[in-house]
Amino acid sequence: MEWLSVLGETSVARALIRAPVLYIFASAAHILSLAMLVGASVILDLRLLGRFKSLPLAETAELLSRIAALALCLAVLTGAVLFSVRPVEYAGNTAFLIKLLLVGLGTANAVFVHLSRDWAEMIVEQQASLRLRIGALISLATWLSAVLAGRWIGFL
Amino acid sequence: MNRTQSLSALALSSFAGAALLAGAALAHHGWSWAEADQIDLTGTITAISFAPPHPTLELETAEGPWRIELGNPNQTQRSGFVEGVAAVGDEITVRGNRSLDPDEKRLKAVRVIVEGTNYDIYPSRIVTN
Numbered sequence: 630m631e632w633l634s635v636l637g638e639t640s641v642a643r644a645l646i647r648a649p650v651l652y653i654f655a656s657a658a659h660i661l662s663l664a665m666l667v668g669a670s671v672i673l674d675l676r677l678l679g680r681f682k683s684l685p686l687a688e689t690a691e692l693l694s695r696i697a698a699l700a701l702c703l704a705v706l707t708g709a710v711l712f713s714v715r716p717v718e719y720a721g722n723t724a725f726l727i728k729l730l731l732v733g734l735g736t737a738n739a740v741f742v743h744l745s746r747d748w749a750e751m752i753v754e755q756q757a758s759l760r761l762r763i764g765a766l767i768s769l770a771t772w773l774s775a776v777l778a779g780r781w782i783g784f785l
Numbered sequence: 786m787n788r789t790q791s792l793s794a795l796a797l798s799s800f801a802g803a804a805l806l807a808g809a810a811l812a813h814h815g816w817s818w819a820e821a822d823q824i825d826l827t828g829t830i831t832a833i834s835f836a837p838p839h840p841t842l843e844l845e846t847a848e849g850p851w852r853i854e855l856g857n858p859n860q861t862q863r864s865g866f867v868e869g870v871a872a873v874g875d876e877i878t879v880r881g882n883r884s885l886d887p888d889e890k891r892l893k894a895v896r897v898i899v900e901g902t903n904y905d906i907y908p909s910r911i912v913t914n
Contacts, residue, residue, distance in 0.1 A: 645837065646836050646837070647868075649837055649857075649859050652837040656838075714837060
């Protein structure tokens with residue numbers, strides 16, 4: 630745990646503790662990243678599950694998956710900044726640990742789906758296979774649960 | 786409903802169920818968890834953090850360790866209780882509202898007193914005898 634308390638002394642963490650207004654910006658940026666990530670993912674997942682059929686599948690999948698990937702990077706970055714101010718406390722927070730697990734599962738699922746042959750075929754054939762639809766369900770469940778677990782952190 | 790529709794309905798309803806469970810968790814934000822009456826606690830600081838979102842300190846008192854929750858970072862700064870005013874090992878007095886749960890030694894502070902100086906975090910909430 631000692632390396633964690635060292636993290637709380639880094640210049641980024643110190644700046645956020647000294648000037649709470651910086652924390653507000655970091656927190657708002659984190660929320661914005663989540664909105665982009667969950668917004669893009671949910672629409673894409675529902676499209677794969679057969680909703681919003683007026684949207685062309687391949688184009689929608691390529692655009693929304695790219696937005697989601699960028700948003701995930703921003704969320705991890707801003708999340709690390711927020712984590713740095715109270716590292717030891719967050720590391721002992723069950724909701725935070727569950728959230729990390731869910732984010733890991735969601736990311737692994739997204740990478741797995743994106744690299745699968747089913748994804749490549751979907752881009753060509755404009756048709757989502759059963760495996761892609763199962764992936765979409767896993768995606769919905771993990772990202773929405775991750776939001777819930779994240780909100781739970783402050784209530785333990 | 787076709788199969789994909791029932792699948793998405795299932796996903797959404799399981800999320801709604803989880804959201805209902807979340808409502809049962811009682812927040813330590815605000816004042817809903819604390820008693821209306823205020824108490825004074827005197828003790829030695831064993832840990833202190835001004836980190837957002839909620840500055841806190843740990844106090845070792847005659848009746849054991851207490852966790853003291855201060856205001857939000859800006860409210861706490863405005864009271865004058867900033868880094869350097871008190872350190873681990875200092876004896877201070879804190880006035881505030883204790884948790885409704887008598888077994889939980891947690892206090893929402895409205896005033897911190899260090900060496901005779903008052904730092905009023907929630908001036909309008911302070912009850913004077």
